[in-house]
Amino acid sequence: MFRNLCDYTNDPIEALFVRLAEDSSQDKIDLGIGVFRDDSGKVPVMQAVRRAEQQLFARDLPKSYLSPLGNQDYCRDVERLVLGEDHPVLREQRVISAQTPGAGSALRAAAELVHSLVENSVVWVSEPVWGHQLEFFDKAGMAIRTYRYYDQSSSTLDFDGMLDDLGLMMPDDLLLLHGCCHNPTGQDLTIEQWHKLADKIIETGAVPFVDVAYQGFGEGIDEDVAGLRLLAEKVPQLLLTVSSSKSFGIYRERAGLLSVIVSPDAVDAESVRRKLRDTVRQLYFMAPDHGAAVVHEILSTPELEKLWRQELDGVRQHVADMRRLLRQTIESANPGFDASFFETQHGMFSCLPISADEQLLIEQHFHIYMLPNARVNVAAMSGNQSARLAEAFAFIRSERGTEVQQAFA
Ligand SMILES: Cc1ncc(COP(=O)(O)O)c(C=O)c1O
Known part of the structure; x- marks a missing residue:
């Protein structure tokens, strides 16, 4: 029954999670999956x-x-x-x-x-x-x-x-x-x-x-x-x-x-x-x-609704803080680049302005995993990860038009 499935390929999002799981680097960063993480990197359960x-x-x-x-x-x-x-x-x-x-x-x-x-x-x-x-x-x-x-x-x-x-x-x-x-x-x-x-x-x-x-x-x-x-x-x-x-x-x-x-x-x-x-x-x-x-x-x-609203306000504040930090780290690692969109956009995600090949380059060189369209989960990011992403983005911009990029073109 299942013999025709030997060439079955995952869809691009599932395939990315497989690559992430198989990457043995200690430094790998998952900016893919859409969950909120607190400062300690945990996906918290609300008290409410x-x-x-x-x-x-x-x-x-x-x-x-x-x-x-x-x-x-x-x-x-x-x-x-x-x-x-x-x-x-x-x-x-x-x-x-x-x-x-x-x-x-x-x-x-x-x-x-x-x-x-x-x-x-x-x-x-x-x-x-x-x-x-x-x-x-x-x-x-x-x-x-x-x-x-x-x-x-x-x-x-x-x-x-x-x-x-x-x-x-x-x-x-x-x-x-x-x-x-x-x-x-x-x-x-x-x-x-x-x-x-x-x-x-x-x-x-x-x-x-x-x-x-x-x-x-x-x-x-x-x-x-x-x-x-x-x-x-x-x-x-x-x-x-x-x-x-x-x-x-x-x-x-x-x-x-x-x-x-x-x-x-x-x-x-x-x-x-x-x-x-x-x-x-x-x-x-x-x-x-x-x-x-x-x-x-x-x-x-x-009483529980009040508590939930307070907790959700805290999540929103954390996301806003991470957006501000990401803008700052990206702008300081990339002088002259305007990253204000990270602050004006909303919620968990934003996209880095890079191509699919450049995204793959970041994955291979920096072990940073994003979803298609270079979608970054800002709400899952820590300050340290934001600095690594800024560094990776600066690398990509500096390599544009060079051999490293052409190898991916
Ligand atoms: C826009 C949008 N709609 C729907 C969903 C699915 O959410 P649920 O977990 O409730 O199935 C998601 C999840 O990422 C989403 O981003």
Whole structure:
């Protein structure tokens, strides 16, 4: 059965993690995987999470099945957290949600749902985008089109290019947007740009699909979703995915949300709910509950919610500090180079302005591992690692056009 698999190659991200694991250097640095690390290099568990777990354990709760739509208490809490207590779409009861095994599964389920409803379905994704996201749409059978978003060589947003490309969207095309802390670039839209984007969406009849994976990592818990909130007010319908992996630090527990915001004149919201239930059941049957139960416990216990907000503020502050430090170390190792984009971008990731060959050179000479597009996890970096990265970047710039680089060209 498996004999044809002998030449099977990993996808580029998995392949990178294999190279990282096989590198025996004592000095290797993993800037790839998307987790937050504290000053000691640990991936911490929040106190709010630990206390919520203790409370749940003490209550001796049952473990029987839930519905394929998962933990609906979690859904209500996360809808409010992301959209805001009093958002019109919540008041008008236009939000239909499933709790999923993380946003990854929510993305896959959304793609499946759309593809089953729209013949020749198309999704528009930013260039560049988090690589795994493409697979979710591709494997569901959707056609993928890209829009200009970020110019890596100048480290700037290409908003005019984005709007031009999106002018080609057709009614019912899906437009994938990152709610905040864009993966991989860290480059977000301003509120004015969200407004213009909403106009373009309405003009074309496309359906926005906002993926929120880093709420609280950028400017603030509410600030990070301001663009989503205004879009949800302006456009008739919207798809939403939310990850609790980073905001609650519960990555392996797999808690996320998939919501369909139906238009005000939607004929039958109950049919949407049934379709959503069938879609997720056919894909993975049911989501695990523990992570969702922990998030619900935190968000429904004022004292725990306060603690969680404080802890997330601390994470955001740490990320901002690391961004400032990285800018300083890069600029002092590369006189004349403007690295201010590290400070203006948001969240875990930013991309170094280097080519794929140069990235490989850094991997081989400096044992520093980044994801495609030279995506660096700033939130996992220590001060010492930041200095090593600055040194590696200076080396690359000094070698540009030399034999070392040509060997990689
Ligand atoms: C933009 C984006 N969406 C979704 C996910 C998936 O998150 P989860 O762990 O909830 O599956 C990630 C994870 O890295 C992400 O960066």
